Amino acid sequence: MIYSTASKLQRGTRVIAALFIALGILTLAFIADWVTQARRRPVTPDRGRPDAERVAVGFFANFFDALGIGSFATSTTYFRLRKMVKDELIPGTLNVGYCLPTITQAFLGITLIAVEPPTLVLMIAAAVLGSWVGAGVVSRMPKRAIQIGMGVALLAAAGFLFAKLTGLMPSADAGTLGLHGPLLALGLAGSFFLGAIMPLGIGYYAPCMILVALLGMNPLAAFPIMMGACAFLMPVASMKFVRAGRYSLRTAVGMAIGGVFGSALALIVVKSLNLRVVMWLVTVVVIYTGVSLLLAASREQAAGPQAAAASAE
Numbered sequence: 001m002i003y004s005t006a007s008k009l010q011r012g013t014r015v016i017a018a019l020f021i022a023l024g025i026l027t028l029a030f031i032a033d034w035v036t037q038a039r040r041r042p043v044t045p046d047r048g049r050p051d052a053e054r055v056a057v058g059f060f061a062n063f064f065d066a067l068g069i070g071s072f073a074t075s076t077t078y079f080r081l082r083k084m085v086k087d088e089l090i091p092g093t094l095n096v097g098y099c100l101p102t103i104t105q106a107f108l109g110i111t112l113i114a115v116e117p118p119t120l121v122l123m124i125a126a127a128v129l130g131s132w133v134g135a136g137v138v139s140r141m142p143k144r145a146i147q148i149g150m151g152v153a154l155l156a157a158a159g160f161l162f163a164k165l166t167g168l169m170p171s172a173d174a175g176t177l178g179l180h181g182p183l184l185a186l187g188l189a190g191s192f193f194l195g196a197i198m199p200l201g202i203g204y205y206a207p208c209m210i211l212v213a214l215l216g217m218n219p220l221a222a223f224p225i226m227m228g229a230c231a232f233l234m235p236v237a238s239m240k241f242v243r244a245g246r247y248s249l250r251t252a253v254g255m256a257i258g259g260v261f262g263s264a265l266a267l268i269v270v271k272s273l274n275l276r277v278v279m280w281l282v283t284v285v286v287i288y289t290g291v292s293l294l295l296a297a298s299r300e301q302a303a304g305p306q307a308a309a310a311s312a313e
Contacts, residue, residue, distance in 0.1 A: 015117035016110065019124075023231055027103050030235035034096070037242045044245045045089055050254025054084070057251075058258030062101040065259075066109075066266030068205045068223070068285045071098055073292065075255075085248045092238075092247030093255070099238040101259030106231030108267045109224040116178025120225060123191040127204065127229035130195025147297035154210060154290030158283050165280060175218040183215050190215075195229065204230055206289035209282045219282050223270060 038044055057078060065071035072094050079085040085093050110120065179187045190211045194204050208226040213219050241247045 015121055019110070019117075019121055019228070020107070023103065023106060023228075026232065026235050027100070030099060030239060033239050034242050037245075038249060041245050044247075044249045045086070046248040046250050048250045050250045050257065053082075054251050054254025055258035057084075058097060058101065058255030059262035060258075061255070061262070062098065062105075062259035063262035063266045065098070065101070065205075066105050066223075066227075066263045067270060067281060068209055068226070069288070070205060071259075079251075085251055089246060089248050092241030092244070093252050095234060095238045096241050096247045097252035097255030098259055099234045100256045101263045102227065102234050103231045104260045105227040105263045105267065106224070108264060109227040112267060113220050113224050113270075114177055115221045115224050119178040119184065119187070119221075120228065122184070123187055123225050124228045124232060126188040126191040127195035127208075128232050130192035131198050131233050133192075134196030134198060144297045144300045147293045147300070151290045151293035151297065154206065154286050154293070158210070158286040158290060162283055165276070165283065175213075175216050175221070177218055177221055179215060179217065187211065187215050191225075191229070195233075198233070206286050210286050213282060220270070222282070223267070 057075060061071035061075045064074065075094060075098075076090055079090055079093075080087070178184075191208070194207045194211065198204055205226045208229070209219065209222040212222040212225065
């Protein structure tokens with residue numbers, strides 16, 4: 001029994017080491033490509049040194065991003081309010097600027113928060129595969145219908161979490177650190193689906209939190225899973241924007257610098273949080289995300305007739 005346990009620990013260590021090596025290679029490839037393309041393309045918009053405001057945006061956005069709240073929506077709102085980045089450059093700026101902070105979250109999250117290696121690696125792989133499939137298939141599905149479905153589902157799931165926290169429903173203890181058998185199959189299917197709808201602009205973090213909680217895992221386990229999945233997805237997407245020069249260079253650099261420190265600080269906070277506090281955080285984040293999706297669907301419905309009228313004119 002002792003030898004069996006030791007063997008499992010060694011296999012788990014090797015799996016995590018292999019995951020870190022793969023992520024490290026991907027990170028170096030992204031940095032090298034970013035630096036090379038920035039030097040080759042003198043026409044890349046907004047060249048120059050980042051200022052304190054851009055660094056601060058990255059710090060605060062990624063601090064809350066590492067807590068599961070997300071960074072894209074808040075950053076987009078600030079950019080448009082301050083007229084800091086042109087609208088057509090915002091998607092690329094967000095992806096490029098928050099790539100390294102997301103990778104930082106993955107390295108620290110996997111190191112600081114325990115999850116059984118097979119569950120961690122398989123759920124990350126399922127999300128990456130889902131994103132690859134979703135880019136070509138799911139992205140052609142009606143976005144508004146998916147937004148409404150996900151919004152309602154997240155609010156319903158948040159209701160279950162609220163009931164557990166308030167004692168209206170019996171609640172399990174801390175939960176497991178891994179999935180096995182049918183629960184693992186459900187987890188992989190869920191992670192694949194969440195990865196598939198990412199091309200539609202629906203985030204992975206909050207739905208992953210709810211998926212992990214409903215499958216009976218420790219809510220903290222969601223952090224390395226969701227961060228690891230996005231860390232493998234973002235460099236690939238970011239390279240496309242870098243090569244096309246469709247981003248603000250100095251804004252992205254500032255966001256990356258501030259975001260790395262913001263992510264590190266947030267994960268230290270998460271690691272020290274009481275489990276019940278984490279559960280409340282997850283509930284609030286999921287409610288926020290669910291409401292955001294429903295509001296986005298409502299805006300798209302309102303914009304539809306206007307766009308049709310403009311096209312007819």
